Amino acid sequence: MSKEVSRRDFLKISSGTAAVIGTSCSIPGTLGALGNKAIQGSDKFIRSYCEMCSSRCQIEGRVVDGKNVFIQGNKYVKSMGGSVCARGASGHSQLYDPQRIVSPLIRTGKRGEGKWREASWEEALDLVANKLGKIKEEFGAKSVLFSAKTGEHHGHMLTFANAFGSPNIFSHTSSCPVSYKIAFPHTTGSGMKRDFSKSKYILNFGHNLFEGISVSSTKKLAKTAASEKSKLVVLDPRFSIVASKADEWHPVKPGTDLAFVLSLIHVWLRDEKYDKKFVAESTIGIEELKASVSDATPEWQEKITGIKASVAENVADELYKAAPKCIIDWGHKTTTGFGEYQRTRAIIIANALMGNIEREGGIFFAKKAKTVNKLAGMNIAPDITNPDKHIKGSKTPRIDGAGEVGENIFVSRKHGVLMDIPEAVLAKKPYAIKGLFMIRHNPLITVADTEKMRKAMHEMDFIVSSDVYMSESAEMADVILPEATYLERDEGISNKSSKAPAYMIRNKIVEPINGTKWSGEIFRTLAKKLGIDSEYKWTTVNEFRTAQAKGNFELLKTLSVKGYASFGIPPVLAREPKYVQAFVDKYPGAADKVNAEGVFGLSKLKTPSGKIELFSQKVEDAFPGHGVPSTKHSTEVAHPGYPYILTSGKTAIHTNGHTQNVPYLNMLMSDNPLWVNPVTAKKEGIKHGDLIYLENETAKEKATVFVTEAIRPDTLFAYMGFGRTSSKLERTAGVGTSLSKLLPLVKGPVCSTMITNVGVKIVKV
Amino acid sequence: MSKKYRMIHDENLCIGCQACSVACRSENNISDDVFRLQVRMETKGTFPDLKMNFRRQSCVMCEDAPCVTVCPTGSSFQTLDGIVHVDENTCVSCKYCVVACPYDARYMDPIIKAIDKCDFCSENRLAKGQLPACVSICPTDALVFGDMNDKDSEVYVKSNTHYTLFPKAHLGTKPKLAFVPNKKGVNYE
Numbered sequence: 001m002s003k004e005v006s007r008r009d010f011l012k013i014s015s016g017t018a019a020v021i022g023t024s025c026s027i028p029g030t031l032g033a034l035g036n037k038a039i040q041g042s043d044k045f046i047r048s049y050c051e052m053c054s055s056r057c058q059i060e061g062r063v064v065d066g067k068n069v070f071i072q073g074n075k076y077v078k079s080m081g082g083s084v085c086a087r088g089a090s091g092h093s094q095l096y097d098p099q100r101i102v103s104p105l106i107r108t109g110k111r112g113e114g115k116w117r118e119a120s121w122e123e124a125l126d127l128v129a130n131k132l133g134k135i136k137e138e139f140g141a142k143s144v145l146f147s148a149k150t151g152e153h154h155g156h157m158l159t160f161a162n163a164f165g166s167p168n169i170f171s172h173t174s175s176c177p178v179s180y181k182i183a184f185p186h187t188t189g190s191g192m193k194r195d196f197s198k199s200k201y202i203l204n205f206g207h208n209l210f211e212g213i214s215v216s217s218t219k220k221l222a223k224t225a226a227s228e229k230s231k232l233v234v235l236d237p238r239f240s241i242v243a244s245k246a247d248e249w250h251p252v253k254p255g256t257d258l259a260f261v262l263s264l265i266h267v268w269l270r271d272e273k274y275d276k277k278f279v280a281e282s283t284i285g286i287e288e289l290k291a292s293v294s295d296a297t298p299e300w301q302e303k304i305t306g307i308k309a310s311v312a313e314n315v316a317d318e319l320y321k322a323a324p325k326c327i328i329d330w331g332h333k334t335t336t337g338f339g340e341y342q343r344t345r346a347i348i349i350a351n352a353l354m355g356n357i358e359r360e361g362g363i364f365f366a367k368k369a370k371t372v373n374k375l376a377g378m379n380i381a382p383d384i385t386n387p388d389k390h391i392k393g394s395k396t397p398r399i400d401g402a403g404e405v406g407e408n409i410f411v412s413r414k415h416g417v418l419m420d421i422p423e424a425v426l427a428k429k430p431y432a433i434k435g436l437f438m439i440r441h442n443p444l445i446t447v448a449d450t451e452k453m454r455k456a457m458h459e460m461d462f463i464v465s466s467d468v469y470m471s472e473s474a475e476m477a478d479v480i481l482p483e484a485t486y487l488e489r490d491e492g493i494s495n496k497s498s499k500a501p502a503y504m505i506r507n508k509i510v511e512p513i514n515g516t517k518w519s520g521e522i523f524r525t526l527a528k529k530l531g532i533d534s535e536y537k538w539t540t541v542n543e544f545r546t547a548q549a550k551g552n553f554e555l556l557k558t559l560s561v562k563g564y565a566s567f568g569i570p571p572v573l574a575r576e577p578k579y580v581q582a583f584v585d586k587y588p589g590a591a592d593k594v595n596a597e598g599v600f601g602l603s604k605l606k607t608p609s610g611k612i613e614l615f616s617q618k619v620e621d622a623f624p625g626h627g628v629p630s631t632k633h634s635t636e637v638a639h640p641g642y643p644y645i646l647t648s649g650k651t652a653i654h655t656n657g658h659t660q661n662v663p664y665l666n667m668l669m670s671d672n673p674l675w676v677n678p679v680t681a682k683k684e685g686i687k688h689g690d691l692i693y694l695e696n697e698t699a700k701e702k703a704t705v706f707v708t709e710a711i712r713p714d715t716l717f718a719y720m721g722f723g724r725t726s727s728k729l730e731r732t733a734g735v736g737t738s739l740s741k742l743l744p745l746v747k748g749p750v751c752s753t754m755i756t757n758v759g760v761k762i763v764k765v
Numbered sequence: 766m767s768k769k770y771r772m773i774h775d776e777n778l779c780i781g782c783q784a785c786s787v788a789c790r791s792e793n794n795i796s797d798d799v800f801r802l803q804v805r806m807e808t809k810g811t812f813p814d815l816k817m818n819f820r821r822q823s824c825v826m827c828e829d830a831p832c833v834t835v836c837p838t839g840s841s842f843q844t845l846d847g848i849v850h851v852d853e854n855t856c857v858s859c860k861y862c863v864v865a866c867p868y869d870a871r872y873m874d875p876i877i878k879a880i881d882k883c884d885f886c887s888e889n890r891l892a893k894g895q896l897p898a899c900v901s902i903c904p905t906d907a908l909v910f911g912d913m914n915d916k917d918s919e920v921y922v923k924s925n926t927h928y929t930l931f932p933k934a935h936l937g938t939k940p941k942l943a944f945v946p947n948k949k950g951v952n953y954e
Contacts, residue, residue, distance in 0.1 A: 070791055072902050083904040089787040210780035215904045218780070222905035225949075226777040239808060241780050244817035245949055251813050652782035664790060667798055668783050677812060709812040 032098030041510030047563025051486035079216035141165030153519030189606030201322035207331030239710035255337025275355025285615025325361030377589030445657030448743035470728035499571030642759030785899035816950025825940035
């Protein structure tokens, strides 16, 4: 090439879409097929929040030279400080990926065959409305399933499904965070947060914030971990990044963390080393707990976890000494065996015994506007509302029985149990399912027993997928409605409260390419076409936002400029005197809520007793024997009895089943080889780079061997989200291992979580 | 007074997430499948006595730069502020510099067919008073950059409060990139 074209000049004309179109030109509906599109957007920073994963970090982005979007952390958010992760910085690589779907598509071949024709939005939405209307008329609204990744689109889907009349609404939750989403309400009434930056001692059960990044939490944990004044102890079967930053790493046997936590509780109760005053005042069930852990000795746990009894004694002692500036971290989705619910319950209980609730360096409840306004005795933070809350859900029984008496009683009817879908559909029990509407959801990669889910999809009459890519699940659809990426969307207000109230909003950084649409518009339009929109109080996103903000234009203005709004309110930790004092100094109206000890104390919790429930009668009634964590609870994984336990986890480069085809990220990680300890490799006669099969009763799946010391010899590991089959994901199709394929449709008790630790054997090719 | 730039990579804060690498790609329009910057992670030891090191792989901006000395056309050159650049218009892609670089920091750009490497975002950010993209974006603040002649700068303070080393210091190339060595994990050396 001529040197007269400078590198920078060349890239100016080539970046974005034109230079990298390649073979994608022929795929209808893709950005590549459209040719070079100019980028329209501001060259000044617009503040918004990310959606490359679900951490939703606050970002700012601007269009550079009309060709590129530079993304960094929102400078108005102190805890972000301009930072984003690799995925966040890759937002425009997804936006301008020639393999992205940007035109509505209608299936022309057999289901899943991959033959499509482009359609106008009008035609596609009319078709969806007509089909859904017909199914409703013939089989009832309940025969259409709706599923989404959590986020704002889940909210709009929920409203639409409610208006449509189907009770069968699902989200990603049962395949991921459901354990703590249920264990917290059972124990403390509502979810809690971790004060990583001020903690002196953190016990981590695989909460891998250094690979499953949430920037502000990751930053805090990284600094605390690097500090010589604090200690980080990590239990993880593999030497993850967070394990590598620990002061102590204990390679626990997968799924058995419950036994370790129970032994800590045993030691504290045995030695009477816990916050007795707090436990007496703020909890119920200590006697039941004492009885349930009486045999949970450090020696007992050693046989289960493989961690020496002396370690449990030592960690218990050090935590007690560090308390209340200590965190026993429940994580996100970790330790995914049958013991997951009780493990999470036990961890929350362990925190309560250390008396670290609402203390600096401990754990705390989010302080939303209502909470601080009540404390201050005046309005110091604006409240927001859900404009769709009056559009109530159908009372019809669901196919999974979520929220109804039975094994899924504690599961939210807004989120459901994904693992129950395939069998219900195939057996037509309790009733036939005819339609499926998925938005930003790819269950054929992220949910257990993908082949059975595929069979269930073949049973359906009509499937809609709204996605950015031709995902495996989108490939099964009749109609694909291309969703605008988060950089192209104006959306509603989200609560971001921590120790003080805060909100964030998604502001459009570039104009939607080829008229792709956001979920609110898609569902709102469909509701209108179906004639079920009489209860909607908004039409445009601005009307939606205004209704959320209850007409508070000052809040809307701040959010539009800064993408984020906080209100100068001092952070509140209700049991920490200096925090309480600072709050009272600023808002004297709070003085009458301060007790004799100079703190607000815990207000009445949302548990049946109003206190922290070490023993839960509600859980005991629904699941006899489960009211309090005990040594009787299983720590097995799915398909026990195989020689190895296959585990999975997050990487900082990819998200679930979503980003593997994004060019920038695919360049950094294009495969997920299987971690195998050298001892195991020798025993199995396999070596680095070998192609093998992993096999169990559910499936047989190929894997490439990666020999590493960083894993237990009885454990195997791979990052999730690979093993893609959609041919339209040209960079990633056919590469790597699908872990979900090997998971059976079993669920953890009480919370119905998907179990992702699974027994397998290694079979040589 | 001329600038005396230094960048410090704190291995204890770095989590190897590659945000720096992507920010660099985005800011500098790096061609596909080549990198000016990556963090390379290496696990050392035998299970369960392990350690993971995090090494920044990029140009270390030598004061005595072998790439400049060997360049037959003068397209590898150093400015007064000590930053080493490549003039892609005069580079004849002979790759002498690629071979001479002890840090393996240079590569052939597959599109322009000239040699490329990190330049601390000199033109596009430093000149505007901004930090290099990798420094500004790092989720854990593992990178610090600034002028060592400024005693109030973060980089000066960090240099004087942390134990820092220079990569392959024994070669005497005097890099401007320093690192705080990893303290965590089992000491295998």
